[in-house]
Structures are given as C-alpha cells and as structure tokens.
Amino acid sequence: MRVSTTQIFQTGIDQIQRNQAELNRTSLQLGSGERILTPSDDPSGATQTNQFERIIKATEQYQRNIDNSQPRLQQQESLMQSGTDALQRARELVIAGNNDSQTDETRRYQANELRQLRDELFEIANTRDPNGEYIFAGTNSLEQPFKQDGEGTVRYEGAEGTGSVREVEISPTRTVPVGDTGADVFMNVPENDGRTTAEVTNREADSLLIVDKAEVYDVRELDREEYTIEFAEDGAGGITYSVLDENGDAIEGRDGDLLEDQPFVPGESIDFAGRSVTISGDPVDGDEVVSRPAVNKDIFSTLDDIIAALEEGTGTREARANLATATNTALGDMDAAIENFNDIRADVGSRLKTMDDQSELNEDRLLDLETAVSEIRDLDYAEAISRFNQQQVALQAAQQTYSETSRLSLFDFI
Template sequence: MRISSSQYFNMNVASMSDQQSTLASMYQQISSGKRILTASDDPLGAAQAVQLTLKSGALAQYSTNQTTALSSLQQEDSTLGTVSTVLQSIQTKIVQAGDGSLTDADRTSVATAIQGLRDQLFGLANTTDSNGNYIFSGLKGSTAPFTNNSSGVGTTYSGDFGQRSVQISEGRSISVGDTGVSIFQSVSPTESDPVSSAGSQNTGTGTVSAVSVTDASNAGNASQYKITFAVSATDGTTTYSVESTPPDNTLPTNVAYTGKTDIKLGGQSVTIDGTPGNGDTFSVQPAATDNNDIFATLDNIVAALKQPTGTPGAQAALTNALSTAGTKVNNTFNNVLAAQTVVGGREQEVQSTQTSMQTSQTQTASDIANLTSIDLVSAISQYELTQTSLQAAQMAFSQIQKMSLFDYIGS
C-alpha cells in the first residue's frame, strides 16, 4: 500500500504528540508524587481512593471528638475529686461538732467553717468549662444549674435532665457530662444508708442513733417507718408504737419504754435513748426517699450548730441533727465517689478508642499512599525511557523527511 507524504507526516506528528502528552502526564505525576491525578488515570483506583479519603476524614473527625470528650471527662473527674475532698472536710467538722466539751461559741465557729465549705461546694456545683458552659446543667449549658433558695435553706436546680454525648467512633457515643441533680441531689442506690431523724416538734430529750442494717436483703428495708412516743398523763409511763408505709401489722404497738432501746425495723434497727416527750416522733426511711439536697443538709446543720444548747432538750436536738446530717453527708460522699468511678470508666473507654483509632488512621493513610503514590525510581526510569523514545522518533522523522526523489536526483 502506498503511503502519501502527508499521511506519513500526520502519523508521525500524531505519534510524537502522544508521546509528548505522555511525558507531560508523567512529569506531573513525578512532580506531585501522585500516581492518580484524574479519574481517567485509574478509574478503579480513583474510586477506591475516594472511599479511603472519606474514611480518613471521618476518622479525623472522630479523633477530634475523642479529644473533646476526654477533655470534658477529665474536667468533670477533677471537679468531682475536689467535691469529694470538700465533703470529707465537712464530715470531719460534723464529727468535731459532736464533741461534748465544745461551748456554744466553739460550735458557732464550726458552723462558720461548714458554711465556708458549703459555699465552696456550691461553687463547684456551678463549675464551667473552657467555653463558659456549666458542666452540671445537662443540655442547658448556658444556665447555672444551682441557685440558693430565698428561704436560706437548700437550692433550686435550673438545668435539665439530659446528658451531653459525643460520638467517638462509628456507632458509639459516650456521655461527657452528668446532671447536677444526679451528683448533688441524689444518692447511690447501692452505697447509701437509711436515714434516721427526729421530729422537728419534739419536746423531750430523746435521741435517735444512725441506722444499723443487719439484713440488707430484707424487703422491709424499703419501707418508711415512724416511731411515736406517748407519755401517760396518769402514771407517767412511756410507750412507743411503730407504723410504716406501706402498712405492716406486725410492727410493735404500745410497747413500754424504760430507757435506751433498740427497735427493729425490717432488716435494720435504731437505738432510741433519753427521755422522749409525749407525741415525740422519730423516723427511718431509705436514703432515696429522703430530701437529698446536700446544700439543704448543710444549711440545716449550720443553723442547728448556731443554736444555744443550754437545756437538755436543745442538746438532744443538736445530737439528732448531727446524726442525721452525718448520714446524709456520707451518702452524698458515696454518691460522688460512684459518679467519679463511672466518669473514670468513660475516660478509659475514650483513651482505648483513641489508641485503636490511631491504628486505623495510620493504616488508612498507608492504604491511600499505596494506592495513589508513585514509585519515584520506577517513574523516573520510565520517564527517561519515554523521553529517549521521543527523541529517537524525532531524529528518525527528520532523516526520513529527506528521502524524496528530488533529494536523490540532487545527489
């Protein structure tokens, strides 16, 4: 088949143009270090690279979330640790206040110290994070969780009951905050003691001990008990009766009281001592059913410590107040410890997720590099080979152009 000069010229120009285009593409790959610059370079590889890049972006966001979650949990853990320390100091002060050798002035000084610790605890309950959000307000981060009641006793919770959570991996979110109610107005269901207390209108010198639990599995421990004393107007004899909610017909009724007595209530008991007055009452109830606002507890004990104890009745009232406050503060302390344990567990989970996520990020980055990066040594060798081929083609074309009839005749 005869090939015209124009056909030959066009074929060679097209061939050299293709080689130049290949060289340009190879140069871009070498200069960028990337094997895939456009989807046409490797359609399947490009699709895989897109998927890996999306995965890498998700892992990077999860990593950011993990850092945020860990920071929040560490702040809460630190705050709860300080709360525990303050509560321990309060427990010590309550024990000190029970020293019978203290004068009224001494107890007033103890009350002032407890008031200072109470204010410190109130500040901790309203702790904010680095962004100014209250860490114990639930989902209402911009609202202070606690405000003091105008009555001077207790606080009002203004947050909500939601828990902030952060997604730390695919399909796994973790709580990064607890509500103020769960910390400062609740007790641990497993680490709290029943609360005994004396009636506010008692007139005698009767005192009630802390509750002693002898059978933790007894169903009666979930009941609320009320012990009422009666003093006969004719002979002065004293009796007591016990009633409960829900009712229990097996409880003692009109039992003679002659002095210090242990009274069994389900799987628990309390000791009544002193001389109760007619109509005086004492109660025992599960911690969960009592008012567990730690601030109200502290306000009440501060007020009790400031009262003069010049009479036996006043001394008995102080003894009962100290016993009740001691149990409540101890229950709150245990509740805070339980919450701190949970927070510590969350911290460990986030840190464990961080470790495994870092491995995934490294592997994903390696997969992307293996898929899209080029072997520079091989690429440069191929580039030089292609360049040599182009140069050879150009020289051959130059020589063949001279092969014409006129050149032959001229020679």
C-alpha cells in the same frame, strides 16, 4: 499501499504528541508523588482510595471528638475531687461540733466554716470550662445551672432527664457522655443509705431523744411504708414505745412480737418491717419518730440543716438533742453524698479510660488505612524515574525521526 506526504507528517506528529503526553504524565507523577492522577489511571485503585479516605476522615473526626471531650471530663473529675475534699472537711467539722468539749461560740465558728464550704460547693457546681460552658448544666450549658433565692435555697435550672447530657461519637459504634447533670451530682442524692431513714417529727419539752441511726436488716421485708414510733409513760416512771403503721395500728417486730407499749432501752435497736432504728438519750411522753423510705436530698440543704443546728447551740436539753440527731442525720447524708461523688468520679474515670483505649485503636486504624492508601496511590520513584528516562529517549527519537522524514519528498526523485 500508497503513503501520502500528509499522512507521513501526521503520523510523526501523533507519535511525538503521544510521547510528550506520556512524558508529561510521568513528570506530574514525580512532582505529586502519586501514581493515580485521575480515576482513569486505575479505576479500581481510585475507588479503593476514595473508600479508604472516607474512612480516614471519619476516624479523624472521632479522634477530634475525643481530643475535645477529654479536657472537659478531666476538669469534671478534678471538680469532683475538690467537692469530695470539701465534704470530707465538712464531715470533720460536724463531728467536732457535736463534741461536748465545744462551746456555742466555737460551734458558731464551725458553722461559719461550713457555710464557706457550702459556698465553695456552689461555686464548683457553677464552674465553666475553657469554652465558657457550664460543666454541670447538661445540654443547657450556656445558662447558669445553680441559683439561690433570697432565702439562700439552691435551685437547679439545668437540663434534666433523657438526652440531658451531650454525647459524642468516638467510633462508628461507641458514644460517650461528656459530663453529668448537676441534678445527678448535687441534688438527687439519696438520704442516709438510700433505702430508709428516720427523723424526729415531734419533740416534747425537756426531751433528750436522739436518733442514732436507721438501717436495713432484711431488704426482703423492706417496704415503702411510713411507720411512727410513739413514746409514752408507763405509769411507773418508765418510758415505753409503740410502732404504728399509717392506720395507727401496732405492727409486729422482727421476732414476731407486737410492738406496742414495749419498754424503751436507750441504744437498743427497734427492728420491724426489714428496718432497724436505734434511738438513745431520754425521750419523754409524746415524742415521735417517723421511719420512712429514703428520698433524694441535695447537699446544700444537708449543710444548711446542720449549720442551723450548730448555730442554735446547746442551751437546752431539746437543743442538745436536736444537735445530736442533726449530726447523725448530716453524717449519714454526707456519707451518701461522698459516695455519690465517688461513684460519678469513677464513672468519669471509666469514660476517660474508654476514650484513651479508643484513641489508641483510632491511631492504629489510621496507620493501617494510610498505609493501605499509600500502597495503592503512592508512586514508586525508582520505577517512575526509569520510565521517565525511557520516555525522554523515545520522545527524542520520535522528534529526530520526524525531522529526517519531513525532508523527504517525491519531487526529490524526479
């Protein structure tokens, strides 16, 4: 076989360039610490690495969502505790205000403190987070959710209904609401026990009728109707009562007897239609009490009502009866508000626990993924250094061989 001088030179140069390329590649691997520099180095490994890195980035985003959301929920939990403390103090004042040892002057002091607690709750309802967003405004977080008109009536103008609360993804399959709307926290609070309540709708002069409580004795018999308890004189100096439906017809009581012109016994419950109403005091002819299904009531109007009753004082029998009834109503409604606060606070705590648990899962997942990527992509320095030295020797040998070969020529043998 004929071997030309040009071919000899080209073969030597090609060998030197290949050795240089391999040495350069190993040098880059040592500099970067990565085994795979281009997909062609390991197509399968590069594909796996890309897949793992996409999962890592998504998991890191889930973790950022948790880190950004937790402080907001923690702030809401703290606000709920402050609101509960305010309502507990309001409850103490209401109980004290109904005590006969109090005077109208001291009741006005208590009313003033209740007004301050109401203002505190209003401030809590309009609290912002460190980003300047309103905690209880829902998705409409840049607008003040609670406002008062000229008469002091509080209105909620934040987001309501489906989609009113922002939700964040904390994993591919889990989302967590970041907050609650002011409507759910402060406005839509069920009256009394959330099922039924009773109120005085007509009070005659000199009446000392007091509604003590309204509760349910059999939920199976409970309906959504309104019933009126009417009081009348029996002609012998006593007072009777009748329980009438919406058509004005007397209905049966718990024991099956018709509740019409029944003798009134103060403090004895009147049972009908699955509900029980306890009335005390001294009602007079023409007094009326309505038993109806409970509806939602905001905590601001609950406080407004009892403040008005305390400021009215107890100068007359009617005013004293009004205060006693307003106290019982306010206590029931405040207990419902406190229970609502506690339920929401517990739910917030559950969400925070969910985030903590998911955060641990995300951290474990990131560690596993990064370990897997490291095993595929990272360089074995011991092997690479050994290979680098071998490639250096090979390159030097190729250069030396080329140097010696380049001196040969057929003319040296002529």
